[in-house]
Amino acid sequence: MDLSAFDLKGKVALITGGAHGIGFSIAEGPEVEYDYYNFQALNIPENHPARDTQDTFYITDNILLRSQTSPVQVRVMEKQKPPIRIVSPGRVYRSDDVDATHSPLFHQFEGLVVDRGITMGDLKGMLELFAKNMFGADTRIRFRPHHFPFTEPSAEVDVSCFACGGKGCRLCKGEGWIEILGAGMVHPHVLSGCGIDPEEYSGFAFGLGIERIALLKYHIDDMRLLYENDIRFISQF
Numbered sequence: 001m002d003l004s005a006f007d008l009k010g011k012v013a014l015i016t017g018g019a020h021g022i023g024f025s026i027a028e029g030p031e032v033e034y035d036y037y038n039f040q041a042l043n044i045p046e047n048h049p050a051r052d053t054q055d056t057f058y059i060t061d062n063i064l065l066r067s068q069t070s071p072v073q074v075r076v077m078e079k080q081k082p083p084i085r086i087v088s089p090g091r092v093y094r095s096d097d098v099d100a101t102h103s104p105l106f107h108q109f110e111g112l113v114v115d116r117g118i119t120m121g122d123l124k125g126m127l128e129l130f131a132k133n134m135f136g137a138d139t140r141i142r143f144r145p146h147h148f149p150f151t152e153p154s155a156e157v158d159v160s161c162f163a164c165g166g167k168g169c170r171l172c173k174g175e176g177w178i179e180i181l182g183a184g185m186v187h188p189h190v191l192s193g194c195g196i197d198p199e200e201y202s203g204f205a206f207g208l209g210i211e212r213i214a215l216l217k218y219h220i221d222d223m224r225l226l227y228e229n230d231i232r233f234i235s236q237f
Contacts, residue, residue, distance in 0.1 A: 022129065024111065027086040029072035031093070035062050037071035042150040043189050057093050057104075065093035070150065073112045073205060077194035082201050083115040089210070100222040107210035114186065114196065114203030120153070123183055123204035127157055131180075134213065135162040142177060151184025151205055163219070171219065178216060181208035 029037075039051055049055065050067065057065040072088035089109045096102040113122070124143070131139045139162060143155035158179050161172035168174040183206035188198035211223055218237075220226075225233050 022126070024085045024087045027072050027076050027088045028090060029066075029069070029075050029088065031066055031091055032059065033064060033066040033071050035064060037074050038064060038066050038068070041074040041190065041193055042070055043187050043193075044149045048149065055095050057095055067094050068092055068207065069108045069110045070205075070207070073110065074190070074194060076112070077114065077191070077196055082196060082203075083113075084203070085113050085115075087111045098224065100224065101215075103211070103223060103227075106223075108207060109210055110205065110207040112186070112203060112205045114191070114201055116201055118185075118202045118204060120185060120204070123185070123206070126204075127181075127183065127206065131159045135159055135217065138165065140166070143183075146182065146184075148182060148184055150187050150190050152187045154182065154184035157181050157183055157206070162217075171216075180213065180216070181206055183207070 035051075038056075039048070044050060056067050059065070069088040069090045069092060072090070073086070076084060076086055076088075087109065088111075089107065091105060092108045093105055096104050098104065111126075113126075124141070128141055131141050138160075140160040142158050144158065146154045146156045148154040156179055158177040160166040161169060161176055161178055163169050163171040164176070166176040168176050172178050183204065186203040186205050191198040191201060191203065211226060214220065214226065215223060
């Protein structure tokens with residue numbers, strides 16, 4: 001296996017390259033962000049746990065280190081009229097202790113589509129294409145109902161285990177499925193707040209962690225290995 005296939009920048013390039021192939025453009029935004037774009041514009045109320053100082057790095061009461069790349073979606077919707085098809089990869093920050101599955105800095109990849117007549121079926125078809133390209137042609141996906149403030153309806157998305165084919169193994173904890181991302185239809189309040197008429201347009205959004213995909217795809221059990229440059233680890237690839 002080529003080392004570049006494991007490198008995080010390489011992984012972002014792999015995913016964004018695939019997004020280019022199906023008509024998405026790449027959008028980027030500031031990592032130091034306003035509270036409005038990180039929370040308020042995304043329909044996240046003031047009492048939501050994500051806005052607690054224990055979870056988010058605040059610089060002032062109104063400025064913070066972004067905890068997701070979703071603010072990029074809001075900035076694009078404010079400036080661009082539909083149709084919109086973008087992906088937004090980048091660094092995000094959360095007040096987490098460093099352990100095998102958490103880091104205060106990690107990479108996120110989000111997508112947004114807004115146009116007339118966009119449905120949950122479009123979202124499912126696009127994610128099926130992504131899953132098959134990332135994990136193999138036999139990969140299946142399933143949606144489980146969930147709640148995200150900025151999408152309605154919302155779902156957590158699982159893929160059939162690519163190690164056992166869905167039969168159940170150690171990687172999928174015997175369930176045959178592995179959670180990989182969250183997704184849903186863009187909430188009408190988010191659309192209208194960006195000047196887009198929800199009666200005329202609809203859209204879907206999804207988001208995933210780049211490191212999580214790398215850990216799953218290459219069967220790595222400790223996220224810290226991605227950043228330590230340990231030659232004993234690197235030489236395996």
